[in-house]
Amino acid sequence: MLIAQAQAVATQAQAQDAPKPIVSDNKLRIAMPAFASDPFFPADGSGDNGIDMDLARGIAAELGVEPVFDRSAVTFDGMVQKLTSGQADLAIGKLSRTLKRGRSILYSRPYAMLHQGLLANRVNLARVTQGKPPEQIIRDFSGELGVIEGSSFATYAATTFPHATIQRFAGWNTVIDAIRNGTIDLAYRDDFEIKKLMVDDPSMTVVARSITLTDKVDTIAVGVSPANPHLAAFVDLYLDLARGQQVLNTDEIIARYRQGSKA
Incomplete structure (x- = not known):
């Protein structure tokens, strides 16, 4: 009896010590505008390529979850509203950092300047x-x-x-x-x-x-739900380790755009 109780207590302690998932339901909900902004992201339904599409999928892959895109925002501020309302975990879509937005959401480090x-x-x-x-x-x-x-x-x-x-x-x-x-x-x-x-x-x-x-x-960065500081820290870690702290500039992005337009 005492052994069974001890095993139960140990199992409960292990469950409490186990790391909690950064996102729930095995899905990463990503807000992205419905319109296009090449080479960052295509219009809704028009393709899978782009700087921001690759970034979103890379973060989801490292988390081991499925990326689910919400393309209903018709403005950049609309993406921010998805975060503050709890409808999205991340906003990835050429989102500029502003002090006003920073009052209501978390930001990653910039990945483009x-x-x-x-x-x-x-x-x-x-x-x-x-x-x-x-x-x-x-x-x-x-x-x-x-x-x-x-x-x-x-x-x-x-x-x-x-x-x-x-x-x-x-x-x-x-x-x-x-x-x-x-x-x-x-x-x-x-x-x-x-x-x-x-x-x-x-x-x-x-x-x-x-x-x-x-x-x-x-400065362009990933917007993160204010309810999930762990996710914000993970995105920074991803940008540091998987992206090598790379910060794209205008000339690099224009070169990628020219290359894509010729394809």
């Missing part, structure tokens, strides 16, 4: 600068500035360009259209997306020019 940038309508920019170098007047810019609703740049805009009139658009294509027809003077996004646009459509150089804000960075 971009510069912030501007796409300027050439005619409007010439009117604003009046022959002066754009870099001299850009921070005091008081014209029409376009951003994507629900993006980090919609948050940055008021601080970086306090005198500008901010126009919010549903998507990047509508921002580009507004630059083309001159209804806005500048578009505000990371320099990778602006350079990628010039690769895709060289005719844009006729109506627009790009400006890189070299003193402003946009």
Whole structure:
């Protein structure tokens, strides 16, 4: 009787000491936007390749669980809401780190570091600068500035360009259209997306020019549920050990994009 009780106590102690699974139900729930952002992730249902797709699957594989993608978010902030509502464990989708988002979610270390940038309508920019170098007047810019609703740049805009009139658009294509027809003077996004646009459509150089804000960075990281700090620590460990602390820059990402577009 005493032996049986001792064995039961030992078994219970072992169960209590056993490491708890980092995620439940043998699944890693990953929020990713429905739209595409090559070469990070494709549009929902259009493929399996991309920097973020590979990252998500790699983390899941090291955890020994199945990656389950939730592609219902229509904005970057929508991914964050998936985390805060408990509907996702991770948000992986070219997600910028911001202080505002950091109040409600956890972040991994950055795995990509971009510069912030501007796409300027050439005619409007010439009117604003009046022959002066754009870099001299850009921070005091008081014209029409376009951003994507629900993006980090919609948050940055008021601080970086306090005198500008901010126009919010549903998507990047509508921002580009507004630059083309001159209804806005500048578009505000990371320099990778602006350079990628010039690769895709060289005719844009006729109506627009790009400006890189070299003193402003946009760090891309994995968003993690605030309820799971162990998972956040594991993602950092994965980036350190499996990825060798690699932090991609704009030139490396553009090179991968060019390679993919030729395939």
